[in-house]
Amino acid sequence: QVQLQESGPGLVKPSQTLSLTCTVSGGSISSGDYYWTWIRQSPGKGLEWIGYMYYRGNTFYSPSLKSRVTISKDTSKNQFSLNLSSVTAADTAVYYCARSPGHCSSTSCTGYFDYWGQGTLVTVSS
Amino acid sequence: SYELTQPPSVSVSPGQAASITCSGYKLGDQYASWYQQKPGQSPVLVIYQDSKRPSGIPERFSGSNSGNTATLTISGTQAMDEADYYCQAWDTTTGVFGTGTKVTVL
Numbered sequence: 691q692v693q694l695q696e697s698g699p700g701l702v703k704p705s706q707t708l709s710l711t712c713t714v715s716g717g718s719i720s721s722g723d724y725y726w727t728w729i730r731q732s733p734g735k736g737l738e739w740i741g742y743m744y745y746r747g748n749t750f751y752s753p754s755l756k757s758r759v760t761i762s763k764d765t766s767k768n769q770f771s772l773n774l775s776s777v778t779a780a781d782t783a784v785y786y787c788a789r790s791p792g793h794c795s796s797t798s799c800t801g802y803f804d805y806w807g808q809g810t811l812v813t814v815s816s
Numbered sequence: 817s818y819e820l821t822q823p824p825s826v827s828v829s830p831g832q833a834a835s836i837t838c839s840g841y842k843l844g845d846q847y848a849s850w851y852q853q854k855p856g857q858s859p860v861l862v863i864y865q866d867s868k869r870p871s872g873i874p875e876r877f878s879g880s881n882s883g884n885t886a887t888l889t890i891s892g893t894q895a896m897d898e899a900d901y902y903c904q905a906w907d908t909t910t911g912v913f914g915t916g917t918k919v920t921v922l
Contacts, residue, residue, distance in 0.1 A: 753817070753910060802904065
């Protein structure tokens with residue numbers, strides 16, 4: 691059974707960088723069958739897709755966040771990470787990591803999200 | 817940008833069927849998936865590739881997708897199905913979620 695667990699600071703100051711890690715157990719992030727995803731949900735709001743990473747390091751980001759987002763991996767620890775720079779109060783949200791059976795070419799992606807972490811609340815405040 | 821529009825709320829009596837629509841331009845040309853989210857919990861995949869159910873999801877959940885609309889149907893709705901539901905698809909290489917629908921079982 692695949693399990694994902696987010697970890698990182700629950701409080702980040704405005705203008706700083708939000709950094710989260712997702713630890714995957716029960717499966718390898720080096721599997722070519724899956725993409726690894728970050729999704730967030732602002733309090734009382736809907737789901738927002740942040741970005742996607744393949745085991746080879748290919749990444750795809752939401753256009754609205756692209757200038758501030760980096761998703762990377764540590765294969766030795768079976769982890770992938772999210773960095774979001776220059777945060778504001780609008781970045782306050784529950785952040786989820788998820789696994790996606792999917793595929794991306796240079797022009798299109800497919801896929802869905804079959805396993806999710808429990809989510810971690812990150813508050814941006816001074 | 818690509819938008820997926822859902823009704824904000826759907827009410828249903830126990831045992832009756834609930835249908836939730838998800839509208840987007842030429843949505844039927846790609847696969848749609850659906851997620852159930854209960855308060856304080858992570859979303860759960862209930863339908864993928866338009867109409868497939870993951871292991872462990874009850875048969876009362878079904879899906880379809882054609883034209884500009886994907887539909888999630890809950891047959892014989894139970895109190896435990898009360899939750900928020902989100903559709904999901906793609907805008908080229910960007911994942912897009914629907915606006916979400918709150919299903920209330922009266």
